[in-house]
Amino acid sequence: MxxxxxxxxxxxxxxxxxxxxxxxxxxxxxxxxxxxxxxxxxxxxxxxxxxxxxxxxxxxxxxxxxxxxxxxxxxxxxxxxxxxxxxxxxxxxxxxxxxxxxxxxxxxxxxxxxxxxxxxxxxxxxxxxxxxxxxxxxxxxxxxxxxxxxxxxxxxxxxxxxxxxxxxxxxAPIERDWSNDVVRGAGRGLPAADVLDQAAAKLASAKRPMIIAGGGALAAGAALQRLSTQLAAPFFTSVAGKGLLPMGDPLNAGSTLCVEPGWQLISEADVVLAVGTEMADTDYWRERLPINGELLRVDIDPRKLNDVYPCAVALQGDADQTARALLARLPTTPRPPEAAREKVAALLQAVKRGHGPLQSMHRAILDRIEAELPANAFISSDMTQLAYTGNYAYRSRAPRSWLHPTGYGTLGYGLPAGIGAKFGAPQRPGLVLVGDGGFLYTAQELATAVEELDSPLVVLLWNNDALGQIRDDMLSLDIEPIGVLPRNPDFALLAQAFGCTVNQPKNLDELQTDLRNGFKRNGVTLIELKHAYAC
Structure with missing residues (x-):
């Protein structure tokens, strides 16, 4: 009734x-x-x-x-x-x-x-x-x-x-009970067969094909890995697509299109297949990637198919279905992969060699994180220099494991997004990477975390007592730093007041121990790492 x-x-x-x-x-x-x-x-x-x-x-x-x-x-x-x-x-x-x-x-x-x-x-x-x-x-x-x-x-x-x-x-009282009227969308579908044929022909004849995948391709990992293998194509992702290929895949070039070695490699491609990425400057840290070959774009949004990067073939449709349809049209014998693998290996080595002192410090911290992060964990990161390095230097094990506010670039994202992720995947341990400036935007959400969570969430607070990126940008432009050296609270006391377990490691060995213990603890752990102790 x-x-x-x-x-x-x-x-x-x-x-x-x-x-x-x-x-x-x-x-x-x-x-x-x-x-x-x-x-x-x-x-x-x-x-x-x-x-x-x-x-x-x-x-x-x-x-x-x-x-x-x-x-x-x-x-x-x-x-x-x-x-x-x-x-x-x-x-x-x-x-x-x-x-x-x-x-x-x-x-x-x-x-x-x-x-x-x-x-x-x-x-x-x-x-x-x-x-x-x-x-x-x-x-x-x-x-x-x-x-x-x-x-x-x-x-x-x-x-x-x-x-x-x-x-x-x-x-108002409802006139009829519509609370069961569930109507789901029809799905995203496939591009036209002739368009798929054109794209497959260009991929099959390419000498140096490469793939770029973004957040719109998160459900297409298996098909894209097969495409990469079949074509012997180096595989890049945007930050939103991190983890689409297994870490050990020798064609996995990671999210390196935001640094010089990545730009150099993509410039050598004669055909680029871009899947589920808007290819924005926020993805790649430059206004335009040096794409010199033909561009094939797969996207559900027709407005992205010919914007900053006009394409040779526009494939509007679902990323996974389209990748599978392209696979079905390609020769079944994979190409020899050795040259492409060597290119990717050289790229990854060049990225490491290109780290400056600050990025090397970040890399040392990220290495300790990688050593202790549980296999199924996710990382939620804020707009902070440690995360900027992690965007391209940290290799995620799986999709949906590195959350970063890429496009809008808002401070304060990391902590509440990490808390929300815990509700989306309660079985997954979480790590929040946040700087002192961004942390203070949404620090009050520690109250929600402590109240609601009964499984591990570790908040790694990178405290350099500054709005570090803006300070560095001012200095590089010969602008006197103003408003970038705030007086911070006692973060340990603040976190304790909310009910967190707190650690303040004095070196990287202590950080690694604190991370290990934090991931074993059901509840919220705040680890405050001072810039000076990471040097």
Whole structure:
């Protein structure tokens, strides 16, 4: 029998549960009470964050590790604007995220009456950083809007969606029970057969083919490894695609397209197959890669097929299906791999030789991390110099194991994204790499971590008592450093106040021991490594 008392908010929560949502991140407020009325008995776990930006970053981390959309609940006005930075980060990095917010009563929208949390046009604030932003004008709009959101997640370039629900729509009784109306997207499909034939012919005749794969190719690892082997093609990834090839694969060139040796090698290719990467300057640390050969692009987003890099063949479709279709069209006998393997080995050696003093220090820390990181662990990193070196120098064991705010480049991402990732993959130990500046953006989320987590999360705080990258940039441009040497708190006392276990290693041997112990401990460990002790 239909539940006559179910409100729009309650039915919306039930609908989300039926779409497979198991976790939402948020902070309850007076404008979201009807959503919270629906949570008990829904099977959805609510994670209380300490700031709406943290809720957004946690939803992002959850999505990156699990492959499922991350979901957060935020209030009207300030909740939306607080979460906007996290929404922008997810948009830039093509992360599926569903943001459900309240908004003021229908009659008040755009009226400027000065009521609580009022904005002129809440939808327009998130429209530029979402796949779409919409307002539910009735309870009947809600199942349609959620279905549209999942069509984006399933069938298009996955990006955030924001649905605003007016207070009277949240509280209104539903006219029919639509909480079971689940509609999933049709999938991403294949390029046309003649386009696949063209691309396969160019790959088959190439003398020096190479592959670049990004975050849009995370489900295509097996097929892309076979393509790389079949073609004897060096295999690069963007930061978002780290781990797509096994670490020991001799054709795995890693994420080295952001340093000079990588640029030099890709310039030698006569055909480049780019799969699921927008090839942005934030991926490769230069405005344009020196691609001198023909470019074949595989992407679900048609706008990426001929933007900064016009391509010889544009293949719009799913990365995994397209890679398999190309394999089926190639000769079955693999090419001799020796020359390509030698090129990759020389590249990796050149990267190591090119490390300056700072990068060598980072490499020593990353080596200790690699020695102790459990095989199934993930790393969530912030915008900090240690992570910048790790982006290209640290070799991930598997996809969805290195989370970094590449495109938007926001500080404060690492800790809450790592917490969210723990909910997306509870069985996986987590490591957060964060600098002192970025840590203070979202340090309050340690409260959520300590309250909610009962498995290992290690926070490695790289403390150089500076906004180090900006200081170095100022000095390199002959600008007097201003505003880059803040007075930091006592991080050990701060973490202890939140309930963390704290270590302050005095050398790299102690760091390695502390990492080992942290990954054995169920709960949150903060390791503060001072710059001076890593020298």
């Amino acid at each position: 239909q539940d006559k008392t179910m409100t729009g908010g309650q039915a919306l929560v039930r609908l989300l549960a039926n779409y497979g949502v198991d976790t939402v991140f948020g902070i309850p407020g007076v404008h979201t009470l009807e959503l919270y009325r629906g949570l008990p008995g829904s099977g959805i776990r609510h994670v209380l964050t300490r700031h709406e930006q943290g809720a957004g970053f946690m939803a992002d981390g959850y999505a990156r590790v699990s492959g499922k959309p991350g979901v957060c609940f935020v209030i009207t006005g300030p909740g939306v604007t607080n979460a906007a930075t996290a929404i922008g980060q997810a948009y830039a990095d093509s992360i599926p995220m569903l943001v459900i917010s309240s908004v003021n009563h229908l009659a008040s929208l755009g009226m400027g009456w000065g009521i609580l949390h009022e904005t002129q046009d809440q939808r327009s604030m998130t429209a530029p950083i979402t796949a779409f932003s919409a307002v539910a004008l009735s309870t009947e709009d809600l199942p349609e809007l959620v279905a549209r959101a999942y069509a984006v997640f399933d069938s298009e370039r996955p990006r955030p969606v924001h649905i605003s629900v007016p207070l009277d729509v949240l509280a």
